[in-house]
Amino acid sequence: MEIDILIEAPGWSETGLETLAADAFAATLAELGLDPGRCAVSLLACDDARIAGLNAEFRGKPTPTNVLSWPAEERGADSPGGMPRLPGPGGAGPPEELGDIALALETCVREAEEAGRPLEHHLAHLLVHGLLHLLGFDHETDADATLMEGLETRVLARLGVPDPY
Template sequence: MDIDILIEDDGWDEPALEALAARACETTLDELGLEPQQYAVSILACDDDRIATLNAEFRGKPTPTNVLSWPSEERAPAAPGEMPHLPRPNPAGPPEELGDIALALGVLTREAQEGAKPFDHHLAHLLVHGLLHLLGFDHITDPDAALMEGLETRILARLGVPDPY
């Protein structure tokens, strides 16, 4: 998988983020029957101020959040609870750009501490969560949430992370 990471906050451990992002993203794609080498994603590792600015700009919510995602194209399913329209790139072509994910170090750290979770487990969850959003999954309706959360739980189990729900 082609993962481009931009670090904007020096508090991030770049080698650890790179390794965990590769494992989480490749496991997510594999769980969905997608060949990881055919896909690409960009990750912004930022601070709370930067993600609050992005959250205000794109969602109208001027507060920090843990993860944001911007899919390269709309892949939502036709009806709630159905599988989204997963991309199927040409195997001979360049990797399919799935979109961008932003992660806020301060929010992730606080949430992990408050939830008594290892930071890496929480980060893995949010990487999987963000990538699933890029693939067209959502959690707005109950059927969509059940599908997405079930996938997250199975993928995280493969990564050795307990059920976050």
């Protein structure tokens, strides 16, 4: 999988983000039967101030959040709880751009501490969550949330991360 990581905030270099992202994305794609060699993602590792600005600009919420996702293509399911339209097998040529994900370090650290989880486990969960959003999964309805959370739990189990729910 092609992952373009931009680290904007100090502290990210100590998290092992590159390895966490590669492992989380590979496990997610494997769970869905997708070829990692055909997919590309951009990842922004920023601080709370930067993500608050992005959250304000794109969601109208001027506060920090843990993860934001911008899918390159609308893939949402036709009905609540249904599978989104996942990328096809592809052919020759460059990997398909799935979209962009941003993570905010301070919020991620605080949430992991509050939940009593290792930061690496929390980051793995957020990376899986963000990638699932890029692939068209959502949690707007109970049926959608059930599908997405079930996938997250299975992917995290592949990574040796306990169920966060």
